[in-house]
Amino acid sequence: MGKKLYINTTINGEAVEFLCEPRQSLLEIFRDHLGMTGTKEGCNDGNCGACNVIIDGVLMNSCLIFAVEAQDRKIVTIEGLASPQGLHPLQQKFLEHASLQCGICTPGFLVAAKALLDQNPDPTEHEVRHWLAGNLCRCTGYDKIVRAVLDAANVAPNTETSLQSSN
Amino acid sequence: MQNFEYCTPRTLGETFDLLGENDCQCRVLAGGTDLIVQLRQGALSVDRVIDIKHLPECKQLICDPIEGLTLGATVPCHRIYEDKAIVDTYPGLIDSIAIIGGIQIQGRATVGGNLCNSSPSADSIPILIAYGATCEIVGAAENRRIPVENFCTGPGKNILEKGEILVAIHLPPVPKSSGAHYLRFIPRFEMDIAVVGAGAYVELDDEGRMFNKVRIGLAAVAPTPLYAREAGDLLKGREVSDESIDAAASSAQSIARPISDMRAPAEYRKHLVKVLTRRALWGAINRARGEFVPNAVQNNDQ
Incomplete structure (x- = not known):
């Protein structure tokens, strides 16, 4: 029970893989495991929007998604907005x-x-x-x-x- | 948060095998906007979370003029209001789902989850009751269809038994001279939980002057969402007037048994039931007469 799962996903156009426990939120994986600290933790219960990401074109709170649900999805985070040419x-x-x-x-x-x-x-x-x-x-x-x-x-x-x- | 096993069944059969295992506390995951918060707060304990978003039965979203609307239990709110046919045919449903949380909640949250979370203040339930919607419940042994007004049994409680899941919600087809409207009272414009909510569905005669059928649903005035059956029935065959609508609103008010809490005192909720029922009825009547009634998806500046 609760063993770690291997997840394949796409973040800001790049293939990303990670191991996670089912209880971990996507937000937790960004910040604590992938070193992507641009996405912020505010309330951690879906009220404040600080952790917003876009998944398959849909705006969501990453604190209200289990990281395991990210399998085969396309995710855009704040790190995906600016380009080498400059700010968004x-x-x-x-x-x-x-x-x-x-x-x-x-x-x-x-x-x-x-x-x-x-x-x-x-x-x-x-x-x-x-x-x-x-x-x-x-x-x-x-x-x-x-x-x-x-x-x-x-x-x-x-x-x-x-x-x-x-x- | 405690750890648990996460499963993504692809068929109903697999789902029932997972749900039916002895001594395994299971919870079904759809949008997760309530479940994940409850798990994080330690309000629930589970051994296994079953994500039913991959079941084809739960993903259906079909708006058919003869069959009505089939709303799979895991269809998120945004998919419903991005469907033009549904926005045009079931504007009362849109009134409610487009004000549940913010846009990022609506990207995840589902009507099926709103129903199964069984909060007395759930925004989508009164209008489902008003439309005469039914729940399609499937279990390993038998399937059943029950009216939405019989689904919730108390705050956070419903009639689902161990091994059963809600697969879809069915809204009946709507005739031409019908209309529906949901509204709630909150002390600000957005992002709040209903102090009181009221949903109404009306069918008028061809001239739009007499009531043929009326159904009214209420939120946050009892331990479960309420079906104000008598309030609707007393309008049948009566003329559309301030007087008849007032009588229905008073009837709805009489069955409300609200509590006082941080959102409002009971007396205030009682007062609001009458005001909101009246306004919900007028919104439904205006729509039945072909007039435009705005909501969060269709408004005047578009």
Whole structure:
């Protein structure tokens, strides 16, 4: 019972394999076993969105997924947003709009915003706010984040996004 | 979190073998948004987690004008509201599933899991009751179909017996002059648990003036979601009016037996039942009359 399982998956376009116990969350594997600490642990119970990842094109909390469920899936994490050519347009706009202070929630917001723009490249402010309602930020008051996402939607025809994305 | 064995059966037969083993505490995994939290908190103890997401029966999502909607137990919310036919045909269902948690929860969470978690405040259950949905329960020995209103037996408890799983939920087909609506009260705009929830389904006559059939479901006002049978039945054959709707809302209010907790005092919940039942009925009536009633998926700025 509870023996370790061998999992094959794809993270940010690269084949990745790891051993895990069934009880371990995907978040735990990223941070403690794969050295991918960009994805943050906030509440660890699905309320804050800090651990957001995109799995097979769908936004999810990595704290609410067992790592064993990642078998044969395609995962995009915060580490998959920037490219060797530079920051992702969302990251650039977060900097320009000062959309972060302490930064713990930022990877989750960026991944959530990427998932939104991937399926809705020209969202309204209402749609952005609704989409990001599952992400908590204790510093910014959200307004600067919403403005950055709307601005990124204006400038980015998402070419880089599709290059990095595994969808 | 305690450790456990993780299994991914590919057939119902394998699932029943895993479930039926003696002295093995099993839990079924669908979206995991409740189960994983409960395991982490130590609220549950298990020997084996059975992930049923790979069973073809549980993945079905079929919207058919004659058969109605077949909603596999492990279909996540986002798949339902990304299906245009379902959004157009069952807007009352969309009202509820598009406000369960945030977008990242809706990417994982399932209606089947919402039902099996059997919380009194579950958002999807009142509207399933209102639509007259049934649960397809499969076990090694026999299969059964039961109305959603008979599924939950207490907070976190339901009629599933050892060795049984919920495979799908079936919503009946909806006639042209019908409409449904779900709404809940929460003290903010998003991401909260219902203080009270109300779902209504109506069938009107061809002119849209008389009620032919009405069903009302309520959340967070009793140990289980409630079917307000009398409230719906008393509208049958009556004219659509503020007066008749008020009578139904009062009837729904009379069966509510809420508790006071951190979300609201019982008196306030009691008050809300009447207000929300009235609004749910009007939303359903407006939809039955072909008018647009917005929700989180279809709104005015689109």
